[in-house]
Amino acid sequence: MLLNYQCRYCKLEATIPLDDEGLDMFQVEKFKPILCCNRCADSIVARRAVVDRIKKAVELLIIQRYSSNPDNVVVVTKNVREALTVLTKRYATLVNEYFKKPNMWHADFVDLLMDKPRYYETILKDYFRHRRVA
Numbered sequence: 001m002l003l004n005y006q007c008r009y010c011k012l013e014a015t016i017p018l019d020d021e022g023l024d025m026f027q028v029e030k031f032k033p034i035l036c037c038n039r040c041a042d043s044i045v046a047r048r049a050v051v052d053r054i055k056k057a058v059e060l061l062i063i064q065r066y067s068s069n070p071d072n073v074v075v076v077t078k079n080v081r082e083a084l085t086v087l088t089k090r091y092a093t094l095v096n097e098y099f100k101k102p103n104m105w106h107a108d109f110v111d112l113l114m115d116k117p118r119y120y121e122t123i124l125k126d127y128f129r130h131r132r133v134a
Ligand SMILES: [Zn+2]
Pocket: 007, 008, 009, 010, 011, 012, 036, 037, 038, 039, 040, 041
């Protein structure tokens, strides 16, 4: 049997094959609202991997601010800025590909994360929302 459903993210109609045994095990109607399509799932997984790496980079930045070694602070800050430049470009590409928008990345994306590392999730979500409506 083919189950028709609407992706919870992009709202496109999609279909998944289900066998009768699967139908008996699950209350299909209950799970229908949380199903998403392959394109959305792939994008979410890819973005999550980049967000995890951004999280690790900003954590380094937060930790090094308590360091008593000024040389260490300079090195870590430089390395984190380089990593965030690569990672935010990757994140921007994934978001813009997902929304089928022209790619858009500015260096102030990195500046914002360097200035406010604790708010990395909000900064990334704001970028995502901004590109959705752009
Ligand atoms: Zn979708």
